[in-house]
Amino acid sequence: MSDTQKSIQAALAVVIAASAFLVGLNMRDKADLGGAKLVSNDQTVALAAGGNTGRGAVAHVEDRQYVSAIVEMLDRAYVEPIEDRSKLGSGAVRGMIARLADAESLFYDAEAFKRLEAARAGRFEGIGVVTRFDLTKVADDETEGEATKREAAMLPRVLIASVAPDSPAEAAGLKAGDVVTGVDGKWVVNADDILALRKLQQETEDPAKTAAQKAEADKRFIAARKSMVERMRNSMMPMRAQELLTAGTEGSVKVAVRRGRQVIESTIAKRATLLPLVAEGPTGIRFFFAPEAVADLEAALGEKSPVRLDLTQNATGDESTLTAFLGLFGGAGDYGVIRSERPDAPARPLTVSKGRQEAVPVVIKVDASTRGPAAIFAKALEGKGIARLEGKLDEAALVVAKTVRLADGSGYTLNTGRFEGATR
Amino acid sequence: MKRLLTLALAAGAFFLVGFTMRDLQAARMPSTQALGNLLGKPSAEPLTLSASGLFGEALADIERNYAKPVDVSELRYAGIGGMVASLGDPHTMFLEPQMAQEFALETMGNFVGVGARLTSDPMGAKAVSVFEDGPAMRAGLKPGDVITGVDGKSVVGWPTDDIVKLIRGEEGTSVVLTVLRTKLAESLDLSMIRRPIVVPSVESKVLEGSGVGYIAVTSFSEPTIDQFSKALDKLTAASVKGLVIDLRGNPGGLLNTASEMLSHFLDGQTVVTMRMREGSEQVEKTPRGRVRPNLPPVAVLLDENSASASEIFAGVLREANLAALVGDHSYGKASVQNVLPLRDKSSLKITIAKYYLPSGADISRKVDADGQYISGGLKPDVEVKLNLDQAPVIGDPNSDNQLAEAVKVVLGQAKA
Numbered sequence: 160m161s162d163t164q165k166s167i168q169a170a171l172a173v174v175i176a177a178s179a180f181l182v183g184l185n186m187r188d189k190a191d192l193g194g195a196k197l198v199s200n201d202q203t204v205a206l207a208a209g210g211n212t213g214r215g216a217v218a219h220v221e222d223r224q225y226v227s228a229i230v231e232m233l234d235r236a237y238v239e240p241i242e243d244r245s246k247l248g249s250g251a252v253r254g255m256i257a258r259l260a261d262a263e264s265l266f267y268d269a270e271a272f273k274r275l276e277a278a279r280a281g282r283f284e285g286i287g288v289v290t291r292f293d294l295t296k297v298a299d300d301e302t303e304g305e306a307t308k309r310e311a312a313m314l315p316r317v318l319i320a321s322v323a324p325d326s327p328a329e330a331a332g333l334k335a336g337d338v339v340t341g342v343d344g345k346w347v348v349n350a351d352d353i354l355a356l357r358k359l360q361q362e363t364e365d366p367a368k369t370a371a372q373k374a375e376a377d378k379r380f381i382a383a384r385k386s387m388v389e390r391m392r393n394s395m396m397p398m399r400a401q402e403l404l405t406a407g408t409e410g411s412v413k414v415a416v417r418r419g420r421q422v423i424e425s426t427i428a429k430r431a432t433l434l435p436l437v438a439e440g441p442t443g444i445r446f447f448f449a450p451e452a453v454a455d456l457e458a459a460l461g462e463k464s465p466v467r468l469d470l471t472q473n474a475t476g477d478e479s480t481l482t483a484f485l486g487l488f489g490g491a492g493d494y495g496v497i498r499s500e501r502p503d504a505p506a507r508p509l510t511v512s513k514g515r516q517e518a519v520p521v522v523i524k525v526d527a528s529t530r531g532p533a534a535i536f537a538k539a540l541e542g543k544g545i546a547r548l549e550g551k552l553d554e555a556a557l558v559v560a561k562t563v564r565l566a567d568g569s570g571y572t573l574n575t576g577r578f579e580g581a582t583r
Numbered sequence: 584m585k586r587l588l589t590l591a592l593a594a595g596a597f598f599l600v601g602f603t604m605r606d607l608q609a610a611r612m613p614s615t616q617a618l619g620n621l622l623g624k625p626s627a628e629p630l631t632l633s634a635s636g637l638f639g640e641a642l643a644d645i646e647r648n649y650a651k652p653v654d655v656s657e658l659r660y661a662g663i664g665g666m667v668a669s670l671g672d673p674h675t676m677f678l679e680p681q682m683a684q685e686f687a688l689e690t691m692g693n694f695v696g697v698g699a700r701l702t703s704d705p706m707g708a709k710a711v712s713v714f715e716d717g718p719a720m721r722a723g724l725k726p727g728d729v730i731t732g733v734d735g736k737s738v739v740g741w742p743t744d745d746i747v748k749l750i751r752g753e754e755g756t757s758v759v760l761t762v763l764r765t766k767l768a769e770s771l772d773l774s775m776i777r778r779p780i781v782v783p784s785v786e787s788k789v790l791e792g793s794g795v796g797y798i799a800v801t802s803f804s805e806p807t808i809d810q811f812s813k814a815l816d817k818l819t820a821a822s823v824k825g826l827v828i829d830l831r832g833n834p835g836g837l838l839n840t841a842s843e844m845l846s847h848f849l850d851g852q853t854v855v856t857m858r859m860r861e862g863s864e865q866v867e868k869t870p871r872g873r874v875r876p877n878l879p880p881v882a883v884l885l886d887e888n889s890a891s892a893s894e895i896f897a898g899v900l901r902e903a904n905l906a907a908l909v910g911d912h913s914y915g916k917a918s919v920q921n922v923l924p925l926r927d928k929s930s931l932k933i934t935i936a937k938y939y940l941p942s943g944a945d946i947s948r949k950v951d952a953d954g955q956y957i958s959g960g961l962k963p964d965v966e967v968k969l970n971l972d973q974a975p976v977i978g979d980p981n982s983d984n985q986l987a988e989a990v991k992v993v994l995g996q997a998k999a
Contacts, residue, residue: 219927220659226638229663229677229931232923236933237675238860247666248637254665255641255658259649345953364742370705385971395953499650561648565637574650 226251249569256571262292262315263558269568274405279475280449281434285405286412286427287326288319288333289474291530292397295350314350317397319416321474321528324445326432331425334418335472335528339400341415341424346390347400351417359383442524443467446484448476448532453483460487465520471550476532478561484536486514488521488546494539497559497576509539509578521546530556535578542580638662660929672934674920680928696751697758698780699724702976706763707731707738708746711976712786722775724762726788731770732761752777785810789821790980795990796823796879799978800844803836803892808843815847815875825993827986828896829884829978831910835891838867838919844896846873848881848905855895856943857919857936865936881906882989885963887956890914898940898961908963909989915948915959965992 219225234241241247253266267275274284295314317339322328339347346352359380362368368376395403403412411428436452437459438445444466446456460466466488485494491514496506523537523546534556540546557578564570642662646653660679667677698717701708708730713720731739733749750758759774784807787798796818800807818826842854846869854867883897883906894913900906919936939945948959969975970984980987991997 220656220663220929225659226663226666229667232931233667233670233675233933236860236921236923236935237670238672238918238934238936240860241670246669250669251638251662251666252641254668255645255662257665258658258661259645259651259653261650264649366740366742373705381972388971393955395955399953501650501652558650563641563644565641571641573645573648575648576650 245567249565249567252565252569252571256573259574260294261574262294263560263574264572265292266571267569270406271402272564272568272570275475275562275570278405279447279477280451281323281436281447283323283326283405283432283434284408285403285429286328286331286333286414287323287432288328288404289321289323290339290401290404291318291320291474292316292401293318293350295354314353315348315397316350317347317400320530321472323432323434324472325434327427327430331414331427332423333414333416333425333427335474335526337416337418337423339404339414340417340422341413342395342400342403343413344393346394348394348396352387352390356380356383356387440469442471443469443522445469445473447473448478448480448484448536450477450480450483453480453487456484457487460519463519465522467522467524469524470529470533470537471524471526472528473533474528474530474556478532478535478559481509481532481536481539482511484532485509485511485539488514488519488540489543490514490516490518492543493581495542495578495580497578499576507576509535518543518545522549523547524549525552526550527553527556529553531558531560535559538578538580638666667931672918674916674918674932675934676932678922678930678932695754695777696780697722697724697760697775697777701730701743701747703743704729705740707741708743709976710762711978712788714780714783714786717780718775718778719760719773722760722773723771724760724773724775725764728762728764730760730762734759735761737761754779781806783810785814786978787814787818788978789818789823790827790986790990793825793980793990793994794823795825795827795993796821797827797829797978797986799829800893801833803833803838803840803844803896805837805840807836807840811844812847815878819875819878823879825879825990826881827884827909827989827993828881828906829986829989830889830893830897831884831886831977831985832888833890833893834888835893835916838892838895841892841896841899842867842869845899846870847875848878848900849903850874852899852903853941854899855938855940857938859936880993880995882909882992883907884910884985884989885913885961886911886969886985887914887960890916894946894961895938895940898944898946901961901964902940902942902944907965907992908961909965909967909992910963910985911966911968912956912962913946913960915946915956917945917947917959965989965997 230244230247249268256264256266277284278289293316295316319328319333319335319337319339321335322333338349338351340349340352341347359376362376363373363380365373365376404414407429408431409429411426413424413426415422415424417423434447436447436449437455439459444456444459445468446452446459489511491511494509494511496508498506521540523540525534525537525548529537529550529552534552537546537548538552538557541548558574559576559578560572560574562570562572642655642658645658646655657679660677664677664679667675697719698714699719700711700714702711703709706729710719710724710726710728710730712726713724730746730750731737733746736749738746738749750760752758754777757774757776759772762771762773764771782801784802784804785798785800787796789795790797798811798814798818800811838855845852845854849869850873851871852869854869857865857867859865881900883900885893885897885908889897890913894916897906897908897913901908917937917939918934919938920932921935923931923933925931937945937947946960949957951957965988967985967988973982975984976982978986980990988997
């Protein structure tokens with residue numbers, strides 16, 4: 160985008176602001192940021208000793224001193240003494256992970272990370288679901304190829320990834336794939352509603368429309384925008400919605416989900432849902448991708464052949480346990496490749512170094528609620544010719560993500576590639 | 584359409600910022616646990632960030648293992664941003680070079696055009712305002728004119744954005760606008776030369792019908808002082824019966840500008856008291872000897888996007904019983920920031936003080952766990968929300984219901 164264009168955008172900001180559909184949030188951030196360019200006066204500059212340090216600071220962000228120079232400036236000038244510096248470090252990690260704008264790479268504060276680890280071992284809080292995000296990237300076609308990440312919109316959506324058996328959510332009829340649109344009476348910011356409004360907006364400007372059609376489109380758009388502004392005023396961010404659904408064992412939570420064209424609202428009591436690491440049921444053996452589950456599963460397998468596994472509603476797990484589980488069924492060997500978009504490491508094999516000698520034929524029940532390690536496990540065994548899958552995997556569920564725990568108990572997941580099974 | 588699309592995307596981009604920033608603000612780190620070798624030991628020792636520190640480790644992990652190629656500089660900037668955000672103050676932030684430059688550009692507001700603000704109209708594009716001394720004004724374009732053609736080409740039914748694109752161009756080239764003006768049977772062709780335009784931060788006019796003066800102030804920058812003073816000259820010369828100062832959407836700016844603007848109303852009076860770290864105080868006062876006698880009744884329009892210097896200006900006038908506040912509650916930014924420019928063109932904006940209005944009032948914004956407004960800001964004397972049932976044209980009392988109410992207030996027709 161040329162400077163001229165940008166400036167014209169600035170010039171028109173007032174007019175646009177009146178018709179912006181994300182009025183609340185957009186403008187609030189503008190208020191924050193807008194202060195930045197202007198709030199500075201001689202008195203305060205003189206006051207902040209950091210002012211001079213700032214100008215003299217190292218010139219390049221990759222210099223090691225850069226970060227400490229910033230910390231020093233904060234330390235000198237910030238209105239309150241910085242007593243807890245540890246949070247600066249995890250804040251930095253949070254910032255870096257957030258910049259990836261990747262639904263599979265997420266930062267978790269200490270409490271959220273504890274819940275993540277518990278859920279991976281079958282111990283759920285809240286209503287007993289695993290949620291996931293997806294981000295719809297909408298490129299700004301006006302920038303014509305110059306689009307940077309900042310100029311493209313990332314619109315989020317919170318979805319139910321899986322519903323734990325015997326959980327309050329299951330009893331309430333929530334289903335994997337439901338889009339969470341409201342929690343406790345607040346609107347959960349989601350891509351669908353925003354895109355729908357945008358579509359209405361575009362219709363009002365369609366030159367092919369007659370005046371009457373335009374007037375009609377205007378009316379619908381204005382009504383929808385008003386409703387959006389109202390919802391914005393009473394909204395919550397996706398991370399917070401996730402927390403309300405998956406944290407706590409007391410009280411209840413009001414959930415609104417969209418399933419197809421239907422909107423379903425329910426009030427669901429929270430409680431702990433504790434599931435065994437490995438459980439045999441009528442549809443097969445269910446297990447969690449947790450290190451402690453490997454031995455239990457081995458015991459449950461015994462001499463059975465073929466084995467039936469049920470990996471539906473299995474959307475979270477520790478990627479590092481994959482090879483151990485694969486070894487239990489298919490033994491040592493290569494199970495496919497993990498592809499990345501990095502030119503230096505486009506593919507790495509998924510290799511199992513030890514396991515049983517003879518493969519155990521297995522029938523695995525899967526569906527779109529089979530995600531992450533479970534999905535990769537199923538796909539890998541299918542590729543090896545060991546497993547037959549009943550049901551269909553979601554291709555988008557084959558993301559490989561590592562999990563990193565930080566010293567203060569917080570942590571993050573990092574998308575490291577997509578699994579591609581061997582083709583036979 | 585593209586304009587709106589861009590807006591939608593800009594909103595989306597802001598949204599991304601919002602998404603992460605609020606997330607960042609919500610950070611609840613246990614305060615007792617120190618992170619291994621993070622930023623040196625959490626003692627008073629000098630702060631060093633060893634390569635093995637958390638920052639470096641996470642950065643290396645992402646660089647080595649993330650599924651897509653990464654830009655290390657960008658990641659480091661993001662990390663610094665996250666670090667600064669972890670203080671939990673939405674106004675203390677790190678501005679990356681690109682962002683800092685965009686702000687600078689926006690502040691300068693320079694571009695080549697004809698100097699008019701347009702809005703959509705069924706017949707083309709309507710001039711909402713025409714900038715003082717701009718090519719459009721010199722060619723005779725008037726607010727309210729509807730542009731139906733550009734260089735002989737009809738733009739009836741076009742999206743405003745595309746019309747704007749046609750109008751702008753190379754400096755020194757000419758453009759002919761075909762305009763419709765109420766009460767004129769024939770359309771006019773106005774020829775003008777495109778020039779660099781500085782978007783004024785103050786625009787003023789006498790509102791037709793009511794005879795009330797209207798001054799919209801979009802920011803508090805340095806030229807604002809002079810522009811505001813000239814606007815007052817112009818409107819008092821026109822003997823307006825009241826004055827509406829519109830600070831809606833004004834995110835603030837220089838404290839000094841607010842003081843200078845207030846000096847037309849208050850002589851050597853306290854504007855704000857700033858309280859810095861370690862309790863030291865500084866008092867900002869209006870300059871002396873500039874108070875204008877016989878100013879008409881004043882109403883200040885505010886909304887939730889009026890922040891910082893806007894709130895100071897409005898708050899001080901009200902506390903001195905010199906103005907009624909109309910509209911919605913303001914943002915609630917009760918802190919002062921210092922912007923430290925860094926050599927790589929990024930900058931660090933740090934909250935260095937809290938300020939209090941002359942009455943001692945603290946207007947700090949309070950939000951709930953979802954980042955939604957609970958309290959703070961200035962409460963208007965006459966509360967009126969912008970009516971979104973139609974597409975309001977800001978500054979036109981016929982469609983801008985907040986302005987219409989403010990006009991009533993200054994004319995004494997509504998109670999403040």
